[in-house]
Amino acid sequence: MAFSIKVNGNQRSVDVESDTPLLWVLRDTLGLTGTKFGCGIAQCGACTVFVKGKPVRSCSLPVSAVGDGDVTTIEGLEGRVSTAVQRAWVARDVPQCGYCQSGQIMSAVALLNEVKKPSDRDIDLAMNGNICRCATYVRIRAAIKDAARTLMD
């Protein structure tokens, strides 16, 4: 079936089965491989993207349910908050294997879009759907706080 979805500001037409998760449309059909496959059941957060600006697990969202919702992937991040988060990630050398980090960054950007100065509890609530098997959590937390500080300046 043909679907037309808006990804990173571009209207894209894709010919896939209607039950195809958005994750595989992004990765296999559109070649946007920054969004990762980790579990397929919305447990690990590696596939986190924004639909209408809100974080969703793209592995569990059929393409047919995306409708006219704008999709943003790691490749399409832009703006002050995203830049602050990605810079903080680099400054802290957060990633180890790096495979989960696109999803971590998407969740962190979503948090800082909503909460200017997140508490530890805010960070726990926003980020506990994102597993990092390397357990880079100490630095993820620190980088989110760094990014929040730069955004306050």
Add this chain to the structure above:
Amino acid sequence: MTITDNTLSRRTMLKGAAGLVIGLHLPLASANAQSGTAPNILAPNAFVRIGTDNIVTVVVKHIEFGQGPLTGLSTLVAEELDADWSQMRAEHAPSNTKLYKNLAFGAQGTGGSTAIANSYMQMRKAGAVARAVLVQAAANAWKVPAAQITIERGVLRHRGSGRSGRFGQFAAAAARLPVPADAPLKDPSAFRLIGREGAVKKLDVPGKTNGTAKFTMDILEADLLTVVVAHPPRFGAKLASFDATATRAVTGVVDVKPIGSGVAVYAKGTWPAIKGREKLKIVWDESTAEKRGTAQLIAEYRALARKSGAVAGSHGNVEAALANADKVIEAEFVFPYLAHAPMEPLDGYLRWNAEGAVARYGCQIQALDHVAIARVLGLKPRNVQLETMLAGGSFGRRGQFTSHFAIELAQAAKAIGPNRPVKLVWTREDDIRGGSYRPLFVHRLRGAVRDGRIAAWDNTIVGQSFVKGTPFEGQAINGGMDRTMVEGARKLPYEIADFRCDMHMVDVGVPVLAWRSVGHTHTGYAVECFVDELLQAAGQDPVAGRLAMMAKHPRAAGVLRAVAKLASWTGPGPKGGRARGVAVVESFGSFVAQIAEVSAGGQDGPRVHKVWCAVDCGVAVNPDVIRAQMEGGIGFGLGHVLFAEVEIDDGQVVPANFDTYRSLRINEMPEVEVAILSSNTSPTGVGEPGVPPIGPAVANAMARLGLGWPRRLPIVREPV
């Protein structure tokens, strides 16, 4: 174009240009986006290339899956080359065991926290030699003595004439010079990168924050087929028959083939492959399958643990000392099967034809996989090109002694025929249910306390060997004793007059494998919990009591003292509902001590608030990478000790994904403070040594909270 032409042409070109070592296969830039691409490359050895654009590319023989070898080995080269960090790039070495062998193994591969340890002198020499030819080329050009030329941050300088230049200017001329066999190394006092806080940033980080880092999973080609394989529900079962009618009806499914490990579904894209697999009707022959479950195995192991096994270490007379003790304490610890569950499940790319093959994936032991792929495809190894990709974690999972994944990849590619590139993908369910676990272990311990001291120690270990029947068997097993099963238990850092450690190797049909920190995953816990229990019975402080027995182990004592100081240790508590537990473990030549501050928590188990960690890994090459590995090792170790078990019921694996194989999450991660001891000793690894102490440190704190020492891991278990 055939597959092999590319290698040959590049090799010939570069050999002519730079007098390369004969037999060198050059890495393909395609899989290594970070490499320099400028012409007139200077390649004085197999590890360093310098382009006219001043970019220095280090060819790294160890796979990067998070522990930092791309950065670490590049640091060693840059130090001796006096390069500026901004000009450094790194790429994975091709598969060539002659050139790129791990000096600790004698074959190309990564593991055992050996990357920095075995590369320390080799990579420094590689950098020093490159420096020497650059200096000579500059000396020739400037007509000045080489000895008068200095290099600082990538700039060559001759003070007398005021001339200066960068590497790129001299790369072509240097490539025509004879390469010295050796060149002088810096005195460590002159280091400006090694051991310097903030001197380097990890090379692979930018690509891992913007989605551009390429993993195997990200390989896409127009004609690529994605493959998933249906594996049997019990280990050791074989394919009897299958019906793929419904699978073939799935849009996007291209073909279905039986292969050695199961039934392979080939599709245009991952989703149709997964969907197609779900529709397979398969009959398995389970006559040779392992049908025991965890509960039965534990009962068998516990019975065996009461019998003497192959002696791994012994001195004095344990039975006599136990008979004369003031107090005898017994304990039994049960360690479950564990999955590694790297974030990127196993995956691999392969294309082949009669002339050769190219495989690309996160290969951890190139020396074994390379030969295995060639054998399956009926090709000569020299016609198989194996490119190592960034991998989304491993924790031991990719270091397969049986090459089972490489074999499955090659079988899947072979079954569909030549010139049909495939990407084999394991789903998370394949990963959790796919075996290669940290083996199930039972430890039985008996200890004697006499006159306020630990007088005797007896430890019997029962488990499966993951080296038996593999190419490493000869190295690891001797007289029924597999040292990977007893490392950390057969010799203790504590002086105890009467000591024995023995073991039983059990054959079970569940595939097992090394798992981050190997034997120390269980011996660290059993030993450090039991020593704490005996010290408590002897009325001694956990830190002072250990130190009193550590006179012959100054480095282990050193990290213990350092962590006690870092945490301002005044005893285990509890104070205000929080207790502190300590543990110290030497693994892979590095020493790590940790103190965990713990409260009882609730249904979700104990709450670990803070962990202090001291590490002595010799020369601290990249201090921030060491710190990161301690933080990550603590989180990895803690998550498994608290939550993880691969339960097997009636031969079938119970958990399947992260909903049932629970991983540590950010809200469960403690605060971590790390002290790195200053040392001039040769560097040792940090990828694994952060893991073993956290479990016993938490358990020892729990005991002080009155919760007892958890005897059966994980600590948090679903009610039966």
